[in-house]
Amino acid sequence: ENGSAAAIPIDPRFDIAYVTPVTIGTPPQTLYLDFDTGSSDLWVFSSHTPESQVRGQRIYSPEKSSTAKLLAGHTWSILYGDGSGSLGNVYTDNFTVGGVTVTSQAVQTAQQVSYSFTSQSEIHGLVGLGFSTLNTVFPNGQLTFFDNAKSTLDSPVFTADLKWKKEGTYDFGFIDETKYTGEITYLPVQTDPGYWTFTSSGYAVGDGAFHPASIVGIADTGTSLTYLPAEVVTSYWGQVDGAVDSDYYGGYVFPCSSKLPSFTFGVGPANITIPASYINYAQITEGSPVCFGGLQSSSWLGVNIWGDVALKAAFVVFNGANPPTIGWAKK
Numbered sequence: 001e002n003g004s005a006a007a008i009p010i011d012p013r014f015d016i017a018y019v020t021p022v023t024i025g026t027p028p029q030t031l032y033l034d035f036d037t038g039s040s041d042l043w044v045f046s047s048h049t050p051e052s053q054v055r056g057q058r059i060y061s062p063e064k065s066s067t068a069k070l071l072a073g074h075t076w077s078i079l080y081g082d083g084s085g086s087l088g089n090v091y092t093d094n095f096t097v098g099g100v101t102v103t104s105q106a107v108q109t110a111q112q113v114s115y116s117f118t119s120q121s122e123i124h125g126l127v128g129l130g131f132s133t134l135n136t137v138f139p140n141g142q143l144t145f146f147d148n149a150k151s152t153l154d155s156p157v158f159t160a161d162l163k164w165k166k167e168g169t170y171d172f173g174f175i176d177e178t179k180y181t182g183e184i185t186y187l188p189v190q191t192d193p194g195y196w197t198f199t200s201s202g203y204a205v206g207d208g209a210f211h212p213a214s215i216v217g218i219a220d221t222g223t224s225l226t227y228l229p230a231e232v233v234t235s236y237w238g239q240v241d242g243a244v245d246s247d248y249y250g251g252y253v254f255p256c257s258s259k260l261p262s263f264t265f266g267v268g269p270a271n272i273t274i275p276a277s278y279i280n281y282a283q284i285t286e287g288s289p290v291c292f293g294g295l296q297s298s299s300w301l302g303v304n305i306w307g308d309v310a311l312k313a314a315f316v317v318f319n320g321a322n323p324p325t326i327g328w329a330k331k
């Protein structure tokens, strides 16, 4: 059975993250979760989360679900690249997204969440869509929703059609031809250690010359911005009046009034162009004349990350066949 579900920006001002409605248990409990191709744990705020750490989030209460089963002796603990994290225990239960149901999905219930989760009332947990090798459940790692659902889908794929300051969609099991233009270019995926890792064929700043290069990076729906090698982002921000790489603000900032070029990245023989407006990410604080860039350096990270700023410029196919591939199309 295929499915389709909304990807809703959690903030009307800028795209920090996108959440998608899911139902868990019997009778169904609806939560809004952050679908994250950069991790592989499905965890939720729950009746096990201390009240002091819950601030407006919906919670999953396994004790109210007739189909919930404790996965005895299993725990989990995850730390994300931004320093946020959570930990807890594990149930299995019915899990449905956009009409696709997995009847015994591992649902990781949070017993602790870090402050950045507590402070985001719109995110009620995460659905990891990375490879199941990254799952942190101990002693037995659990399968992602996609890995569990794959065999029931017409095709072992899911697609991301994220949008700038608008609601997009995640589709499961099929490729909706109305959501993109031209051809989809498929690239090989390196599945070790478990991210959707691919190699971009280069970049161009605005209308400038295309620079062939091999940029190895991960496609990460759970990361707001895009992080690329220093020489790439330096050449981009060098074209923006007043742009500086600020230790104070933790990245490239620029005068909100400055004109930004677009950014094009290669996908095989094709390319995707990120409009300048997507790279004018957000004012430092409400009303500030200082703006924070959507393109930042990955030099401190050790990995290049194609986050939402890049993904929302494309229609992206996460093909879970053997071997997996990733498809990119203009839209």
Ligand SMILES: O=C(NC1CCCCC1)N[C@H]1[C@H](O)[C@@H](N2CCCCC2)[C@@H]2OC[C@H]1O2
Pocket: 016, 017, 034, 036, 038, 080, 081, 082, 083, 084, 116, 117, 120, 123, 126, 222, 223, 224, 227, 301, 305
């Ligand atoms: O840590 C990363 N990415 C890193 C960013 C820095 C550079 C390395 C990658 N992604 C996380 C994201 O920040 C979290 N956040 C929660 C609060 C609202 C915004 C989303 C959310 O939880 C896990 C995942 O998504």
